Amino acid sequence: xxxxxxxxxxxxxxxxxxxxxxxxxxxxxxxxLDPPERPSGVNTNEMGxxxxxxxxxxxxxxxxxxxPIRRTTEADMLRASSVRRFGRKRPRRRVRRDSxxxxxxxxxxxxxxDQYYGAKASINxxxxxxxxxxxxxxxxxxxxxxxxxxxxxxxxxxxxxxxSCMGTTIPDSLLIGPIAIGAAISPxxxxxxxxxxxxxxxxxxxxxxxxxxxxGSGILVGYWPSFLFTHLRDHASMVQFGGEIVNSRAGGxxxxxxxxxxxxxxxxxxxxxxxxxxxxxxxxxxxxxxxxLRVLADHPNCYxxxxxxxxxxxxxxxxxxxxxxxxxx
Numbered sequence: 213x214x215x216x217x218x219x220x221x222x223x224x225x226x227x228x229x230x231x232x233x234x235x236x237x238x239x240x241x242x243x244x245l246d247p248p249e250r251p252s253g254v255n256t257n258e259m260g261x262x263x264x265x266x267x268x269x270x271x272x273x274x275x276x277x278x279x280p281i282r283r284t285t286e287a288d289m290l291r292a293s294s295v296r297r298f299g300r301k302r303p304r305r306r307v308r309r310d311s312x313x314x315x316x317x318x319x320x321x322x323x324x325x326d327q328y329y330g331a332k333a334s335i336n337x338x339x340x341x342x343x344x345x346x347x348x349x350x351x352x353x354x355x356x357x358x359x360x361x362x363x364x365x366x367x368x369x370x371x372x373x374x375x376s377c378m379g380t381t382i383p384d385s386l387l388i389g390p391i392a393i394g395a396a397i398s399p400x401x402x403x404x405x406x407x408x409x410x411x412x413x414x415x416x417x418x419x420x421x422x423x424x425x426x427x428g429s430g431i432l433v434g435y436w437p438s439f440l441f442t443h444l445r446d447h448a449s450m451v452q453f454g455g456e457i458v459n460s461r462a463g464g465x466x467x468x469x470x471x472x473x474x475x476x477x478x479x480x481x482x483x484x485x486x487x488x489x490x491x492x493x494x495x496x497x498x499x500x501x502x503x504x505l506r507v508l509a510d511h512p513n514c515y516x517x518x519x520x521x522x523x524x525x526x527x528x529x530x531x532x533x534x535x536x537x538x539x540x541x
Contacts, residue, residue, distance in 0.1 A: 213275060217267035219396045222283040225274035231281065233386045238439055244388050247432055248417035248424060251330060253491075253499035255411075255429075264337075264410060264428070266396045273390065280392035315347075315461070319471060319509040319517040319531040320454030323492060323502050328448040330415030330423075330493030331355055335367060336486045337408045339400045340470035343535075347458045347469045351485065354452040355414055355423070358443035363423055363436060365412050367397065387434035391427050403473060404482050415493045421445060447495075453487045454517065455531050466514060466540050472532025477518040480530060488528040502527045514540035 213225040233239055267280070274280045331353055340349040352366035367377070377396050387393070401407045413426040421438035438445050455471040472485025491499045505527050507519040515533035522528070533540075 213278070215267055215272045215274070215280070217395065218270070219266045219398075221267055221392075221395050223267045223272075223274075223280045223392050223395065224283055225278040226281050227278055228388065231279060231387055239386070239437065244386050245420060245422065245435070247388075248419060248422070249497065250426070250430075251332075251413070251415050251493045251497050251499045254332075254413065255489075264397050264399075264408075265392060266398045267392060268390070269398065279387045280390060280395070281387070282392045282394040315458045316456060317459055317471075317511045317515060318454060318456050319477075319507075319512075319515045319533070320452045320456075321487065321490065321505050321507045321517065321519055321527075321529045321531075322450060322452040322454075323504055323506070324450040325504070326449075326492075327446075327495060328355065328451050328492045329418075329495060329497065330413065330448075330499075331451045331453070332411065332413040332415075332489070332491045332493070332499055333453050334409045334411045334488045336472070336488075337367060337397055337400050337410055338473045338485050340472060340474055340532075341468075343467050343469045344460065344462060346460045346462075347467055349455070349457045349469050349471055351455050351472060351487075352453075353412060353414065354450075355444070355448045356450040356452065357441075357446070357448045363414060363444065365414065365425060367410075385425075385434050385436050389427075389432045389434060391431060391433045393433070401473065401482075401485075403475070407482055409486075409488070411489075415497070416447070418497050451492055453490055454529075455485070455515065457515070457535070459514075459535070466536045468534065468536040470532070470534055471515045474532065474534050476533045477516050477530035484530040485532045486528055486530050488525040490527040490529075505529075507531075511540065513537075 215223040335351050350366040352364050354364045356362045377394050399408050416423050422435040424435040425433040427433050457469050457471050459467040475484050477484050490502050494500050507517045509516045514535050517531040519529040
């Protein structure tokens with residue numbers, strides 16, 4: 213079965229056991245695992261993931277026993293090439309990245325110094341403008357261990373219109389749910405207008421050690437088998453939340469690629485982008501609040517971040533910016 217999305221995406225409904233992940237030698241002949249025990253403390257009153265992907269908003273669904281996979285386009289290949297060119301996802305143990313050498317610039321909130329078994333956040337959905345095909349803008353969660361073991365899930369502009377889509381950075385993920393990775397999320401937020409966010413949860417299954425991804429309210433996307441990792445077979449040592457862009461300095465100037473809403477953190481709600489209800493999963497498979505959230509922007513005149521905490525949003529921060537401006541030449 214093939215679904216034509218209103219935004220131009222083509223979604224193939226693929227038999228669960230025929231998905232690309234099963235091409236991996238260590239997965240051949242296996243079946244997807246049953247869902248694991250979810251962390252205690254998960255809020256079940258979040259926006260349902262089925263309600264915010266364009267291809268399924270008309271009521272289209274894939275038949276039972278199949279999963280939706282967005283068909284790769286030539287434009288996707290060009291964007292993927294540019295992402296590799298700039299070395300996307302070369303994680304480091306330190307929070308501050310060497311953005312002067314590879315063009316990466318970040319505004320992140322982070323926790324470290326403990327053992328983390330997952331993370332959860334609600335991410336404000338925008339469609340930031342990207343200046344050229346060699347750049348990107350992401351809103352993302354990173355779960356990190358050691359110098360190179362990283363899982364991340366991200367929202368990024370879909371590149372076709374004012375939309376965002378969800379992606380992951382680890383190949384060989386086993387998909388089991390109704391979410392099409394890379395398909396457009398709708399609606400997106402507007403400046404001084406309606407605000408929309410989605411909830412993402414990553415956690416380590418205590419029984420099998422695999423890392424699972426949940427989108428929205430109880431909708432399982434799939435999991436990454438534990439054998440894909442070294443350090444992350446045990447736990448993470450750092451969790452980061454926030455935005456990342458690439459600055460190619462075309463023409464010798466700082467890029468005008470936007471992060472988040474394209475507005476600085478100080479503008480606040482309905483204007484700046486946010487992460488809210490930041491939590492981590494502890495050793496007991498329980499969601500717990502952050503105790504020591506720190507924030508860092510490595511180019512604060514271009515993109516910045518401001519953290520806070522309150523009764524409704526828990527730990528949160530505003531972040532983002534326009535890139536090139538009078539203070540960011």
